[in-house]
Amino acid sequence: MPDSSALRDERPRLNRDRVLEGAVAVADAGGIDGLTIRSLSKHLGVKPMSVYYYVANKDEILDGIVDLVFSQIDLPSPGGDWRAEITRRADSARQVLRTHPWAIGLMESRTSPGPATLRHHDAVIATLRAGGFSPALTAHAYALLDSYTYGFALQEAGLPFDGEDTVGDVAEPIMERFSTGEYPHLVKMATDYYLQPGYNFGNEFEWGLTLILDALATRATR
Amino acid sequence: MPDSSALRDERPRLNRDRVLEGAVAVADAGGIDGLTIRSLSKHLGVKPMSVYYYVANKDEILDGIVDLVFSQIDLPSPGGDWRAEITRRADSARQVLRTHPWAIGLMESRTSPGPATLRHHDAVIATLRAGGFSPALTAHAYALLDSYTYGFALQEAGLPFDGEDTVGDVAEPIMERFSTGEYPHLVKMATDYYLQPGYNFGNEFEWGLTLILDALATRATR
DNA sequence: CGCGCTGTCGTACTTAGTACGAGACGCTAC
DNA sequence: GTAGCGTCTCGTACTAAGTACGACAGCGCG
Numbered sequence: 001m002p003d004s005s006a007l008r009d010e011r012p013r014l015n016r017d018r019v020l021e022g023a024v025a026v027a028d029a030g031g032i033d034g035l036t037i038r039s040l041s042k043h044l045g046v047k048p049m050s051v052y053y054y055v056a057n058k059d060e061i062l063d064g065i066v067d068l069v070f071s072q073i074d075l076p077s078p079g080g081d082w083r084a085e086i087t088r089r090a091d092s093a094r095q096v097l098r099t100h101p102w103a104i105g106l107m108e109s110r111t112s113p114g115p116a117t118l119r120h121h122d123a124v125i126a127t128l129r130a131g132g133f134s135p136a137l138t139a140h141a142y143a144l145l146d147s148y149t150y151g152f153a154l155q156e157a158g159l160p161f162d163g164e165d166t167v168g169d170v171a172e173p174i175m176e177r178f179s180t181g182e183y184p185h186l187v188k189m190a191t192d193y194y195l196q197p198g199y200n201f202g203n204e205f206e207w208g209l210t211l212i213l214d215a216l217a218t219r220a221t222r
Numbered sequence: 223m224p225d226s227s228a229l230r231d232e233r234p235r236l237n238r239d240r241v242l243e244g245a246v247a248v249a250d251a252g253g254i255d256g257l258t259i260r261s262l263s264k265h266l267g268v269k270p271m272s273v274y275y276y277v278a279n280k281d282e283i284l285d286g287i288v289d290l291v292f293s294q295i296d297l298p299s300p301g302g303d304w305r306a307e308i309t310r311r312a313d314s315a316r317q318v319l320r321t322h323p324w325a326i327g328l329m330e331s332r333t334s335p336g337p338a339t340l341r342h343h344d345a346v347i348a349t350l351r352a353g354g355f356s357p358a359l360t361a362h363a364y365a366l367l368d369s370y371t372y373g374f375a376l377q378e379a380g381l382p383f384d385g386e387d388t389v390g391d392v393a394e395p396i397m398e399r400f401s402t403g404e405y406p407h408l409v410k411m412a413t414d415y416y417l418q419p420g421y422n423f424g425n426e427f428e429w430g431l432t433l434i435l436d437a438l439a440t441r442a443t444r
Numbered sequence: 445c446g447c448g449c450t451g452t453c454g455t456a457c458t459t460a461g462t463a464c465g466a467g468a469c470g471c472t473a474c
Numbered sequence: 475g476t477a478g479c480g481t482c483t484c485g486t487a488c489t490a491a492g493t494a495c496g497a498c499a500g501c502g503c504g
Contacts, residue, residue: 013482014482014483031331032331033331036459036460036461037460037461037462038459038460038461046483046484047483047484047485048460048461048462048484049462049463049483049484049485049486050482050483050484052461052462052463053481053482053483057461057462058460058461058462078407101330102330102331104327104330104376105326105327105328105329105330105331106327107327107376107380108323108324108326108327108376108379108380109253109254109324109327109379109380110380111380111381115404118404118405118408119404119405121405121408122404122405122406122407122408123407125407125408125411126407129407129411135411135414135415136415138411138415139411139415139416139426140426140429140430140433143374143377143423143426143427143429143430144370144426144429144430144433146373146377147369147370147371147373147374147376147377147430148366148369148370148373149369149373150372150373150376150377151368151369151370151371151372151373151374151376152365152369152373154326154329154330154369154372154373154376155365155368155369155372157330157331158329158330158331158332158333159333182337182340182341182344183340183341183343183344184344185300185344185345185347185348185351186340186343186344186347189347189351189357189360189361192357193357193358193360193361194361201365204361204362204365204366205365207362207365207366208362208365208366208369211362211366211434211437211438211441212433212434212437214437215433215434215436215437216433219433235451236451236452258490258491258492259491259492259493260490260491260492268452268453269452269453269454270453270491270492270493271452271453271454271455271493271494272451272452272453274492274493274494275450275451275452276451279492279493280491280492280493
């Protein structure tokens with residue numbers, strides 16, 4: 001047997017990246033509460049204490065996966081049309097946060113930005129400045145755009161359903177309280193609008209983004 | 223001794239509201255991680271298992287305090303000027319979420335809205351409709367306003383500092399990575415703008431809200 | 445007086461984070 | 475080679491936290 005490896009060591013050997021990627025996978029599958037050192041180690045095919053060779057503690061894993069998620073968001077390119085670039089980045093951010101909704105809640109409480117997060121900020125600022133935004137307007141616009149994007153993702157994550165399915169299923173239990181007449185306007189909006197076939201909350205994202213970008217464009221050329 | 227009470231029972235007797243209020247107080251003091259059944263029971267002056275007489279489990283506490291926080295946000299009044307009412311409610315929401323930043327992360331993952339949350343939705347919808355917004359525009363506007371408000375609160379919560387103090391303290395450790403020239407635009411914005419005396423991220427809220435309300439007003443009167 | 449209800453708590457089991465240190469493997473300098 | 479050393483993995487065990495289960499104390503009532 002020429003192979004020097006110690007028996008069937010199928011595992012390609014652990015490293016920090018594999019730990020963080022595994023953590024993202026586990027969180028995607030079972031939510032952030034489902035991510036434990038033990039569930040992670042099982043996913044990685046090792047024993048719990050092995051992961052501590054690559055991270056100091058669980059908090060470091062949480063910081064790491066937040067930055068990892070950020071790294072998946074498309075960076076805007078300062079060379080292109082600012083509006084197209086910012087739109088692309090906003091859509092990408094929303095898409096990524098839809099895939100990893102647990103990351104939204106982690107952003108609060110994790111206060112030290114990782115390299116991907118910083119790179120991201122840098123690219124957005126560069127794009128806006130290159131688009132003719134003054135420093136002040138850039139600051140305003142960035143705060144506004146990020147607030148909108150993260151906030152929208154937060155609301156989407158809070159929706160009990162995914163995509164366009166089963167609006168009715170969810171509305172059912174709430175409808176009981178509705179029937180008491182306590183929330184008349186909400187009921188009316190729900191039945192007249194939200195529960196109509198074809199309504200999809202996700203479509204609201206584009207509407208709001210367009211409004212914001214229109215308004216920013218007006219202020220940029222002044 | 224005519225008093226029938228059993229000795230020095232200073233405690234006014236537990237109830238569900240006192241449990242939830244205590245949980246908010248503990249979370250305010252020590253963050254959401256500092257809120258445990260044991261820390262809560264100590265705060266309440268009882269033993270851990272006593273709180274389980276009022277709530278089924280910890281998740282119910284988390285749902286409850288999210289709704290309790292929501293109940294602290296000023297409701298807009300459908301009778302008044304829609305713009306003033308919506309502004310007041312947005313400012314109030316931001317203020318409340320600044321006081322209880324841990325609530326933002328809880329919104330995601332807690333998918334069943336409590337009565338305060340529903341009452342809130344009802345009032346906002348009523349105010350917009352009374353202000354002349356069509357159902358479609360109401361839906362658009364609500365998604366936009368809430369996204370912005372929650373997202374802004376989320377970003378504020380992520381800031382490592384509170385209020386207007388010590389921007390420099392925080393920038394220091396990050397500046398190390400800055401010095402490598404990896405984030406030139408971010409550095410420039412920081413030194414030229416963010417780190418200038420008088421800059422306060424919190425002020426961005428009003429700017430963005432004004433932009434959104436201006437744009438909504440335009441679309442409402444069309 | 446016994447019964448059932450309300451509220452509090454003691455005990456103990458389970459899960460999770462992780463400190464500590466033991467080893468297994470390979471590499472290098474003698 | 476062989477003694478050591480760095481790299482990596484893991485076994486053991488301690489602590490903190492959620493909470494099931496049931497005891498029990500006080501109270502009102504028939």
